[in-house]
Amino acid sequence: MLLRLSALDADAATAVRVIAHFQALLGSGALDAISLVRSTAGLAECAAGLELPDGRRARFGPGGAALPGEPEAVSQGAELGPSGRVWLERPGPPGPFDELILEWMAIAARTLCGGPAPAAPLAPRPPGPPDAADPALMELVLSERESDHDRARALRLLGLAPELPLRMVAVRGAPAVDAGLDAVALLGRARLEAVVRVTRTGPWGTVLVQSPDTAADSPAPALRAAVADPRRGPDVARDTARRLRVGVGGLVPALAARDSWAQACTALRFAVAGSPREAVADHDALGPVALLADIPAERLAALPEARQLDALAAQPNGDLTIAALAAFCRTGSLRQAAAELHLHHSSVAARLAHVEAALGWRLRDPEHRFHAQLALYARRLATAPN
Missing domain, CATH: 3.30.70 (Alpha-Beta Plaits)
Incomplete structure (x- = not known):
């Protein structure tokens, strides 16, 4: 899936990796402060730290080594409550996924405080490609x-x-x-x-x-x-x-x-x-x-009008005749139907005249046009592939 995502959208692939990383930690059943901070630092490729309300602290570099003392330069952080926090120490500006990493790091850290993990946030990605x-x-x-x-x-x-x-x-x-x-x-x-x-x-x-x-x-x-x-x-x-x-x-x-x-x-x-x-x-x-659509397909196919439309469709260029009928029923205009089908209006008029002669409809009459539209729907539903 990640390979396919990478081909479509590199940002989407990275976001999925971040979420999957923390989901794996939360589902492991053996999460602790050290493993959380060490793995986050490796994922973010910069130093990361954690301070819990009960006094537990951890700080690791991207290579997995514990770092002593206070953080040197916090690039971005998230609060856990009145006295807890998590942070990243990235030289220069924050990375494009630091906010997402910190949101999920905070979710995991809150489970270490004895409380349930809150609802996972929507990844901070604006609407974009599928x-x-x-x-x-x-x-x-x-x-x-x-x-x-x-x-x-x-x-x-x-x-x-x-x-x-x-x-x-x-x-x-x-x-x-x-x-x-x-x-x-x-x-x-x-x-x-x-x-x-x-x-x-x-x-x-x-x-x-x-x-x-x-x-x-x-x-x-x-x-x-x-x-x-x-x-x-x-x-x-x-x-x-x-x-x-x-x-x-x-x-x-x-x-x-x-x-x-x-x-x-x-x-x-x-x-x-x-x-x-x-x-x-x-x-x-x-x-x-x-x-x-709730009517069985065989009942729709048995309607006389649907059968007559099938017969018209089976004639030479019958698909264009059915398309002309559908466009006219939908628009109520000969010229609009012709423009939609990229045909001359006289060609559409000739096809509609053929339909009227075959089925006895007067398509300028709204009632007859309504019957034609229902017949089109019935034929469509009866023949639609699964």
């Missing part, structure tokens, strides 16, 4: 069997805050492509102002998105823009849209992440590869339409 996550931790976060305590611990180890809400995103790509890598690439282009953790769960890319702004909007628009990113060239964007589908879950308390994951998987069934606009489906935007 980071690869440990699949086992992601499984804990989404588990129905684990306790709230265990899920909160897994969230902290992932660098997330259990007290802040989050969203889940499901990404599905081509069968031969690693869905986790697809998700990392997509979320990297989206540049969300959030902490993003990505792993692969079977054929899905599984994504946790947590924004410091608890009222943050859905990431769906940014993800659609990332699918259709023109900077990569039209051919690359079209290829991405042809093979990528994304489902966005709703905002939920972090300990209920599995609820958002279920919503993301439901939304994924409504997503259609091929159109940047429809490649990303947002559960919140679906509203009551999401209830259609």
Whole structure:
């Protein structure tokens, strides 16, 4: 995991090493002041010290040698209470991860004072590129069997805050492509102002998105823009849209992440590869339409309108006919549908006329357009790959 993290984000790899170091110390069952300070000094590559309220003191250099006397130059420290503290003695300015090291050193030191360790802090990293996550931790976060305590611990180890809400995103790509890598690439282009953790769960890319702004909007628009990113060239964007589908879950308390994951998987069934606009489906935007996903696929496939759409899709260029119908139902405008599909409006008009003749609809009639949209949803849900 660290090798993959290093390839994606060197800072993320270092932060994971720091957290893993102190988690190992806390879980060893044999933590003492000397081992804590000596190991911290080695990790930080500078002298470190500790002073506990009961008078115990320790100070070690980065090479593991005990240092006598008082600290010479404290570069950064953290208080343990009214009379305790931990510190680092780094020549020059503090290192980029000194604050994270001291936070976790203080957590470990407080356990030596006889009290329980406080909740682990969120790693002091601003929103940035998506980071690869440990699949086992992601499984804990989404588990129905684990306790709230265990899920909160897994969230902290992932660098997330259990007290802040989050969203889940499901990404599905081509069968031969690693869905986790697809998700990392997509979320990297989206540049969300959030902490993003990505792993692969079977054929899905599984994504946790947590924004410091608890009222943050859905990431769906940014993800659609990332699918259709023109900077990569039209051919690359079209290829991405042809093979990528994304489902966005709703905002939920972090300990209920599995609820958002279920919503993301439901939304994924409504997503259609091929159109940047429809490649990303947002559960919140679906509203009551999401209830259609509760109907068995075989019942949806048996609807006469869904069968008629299947017949249209099987004709030459039938996929473009279905895409034109979907774009028109969504926008209600011939010209907007044509612009979205990069077709001339007369071409879209001809395809819609073919649909009207085959199914007996008048698509300018809102009621008929509503029936067409429901038929599209039914066909989509009946044929969506797992």
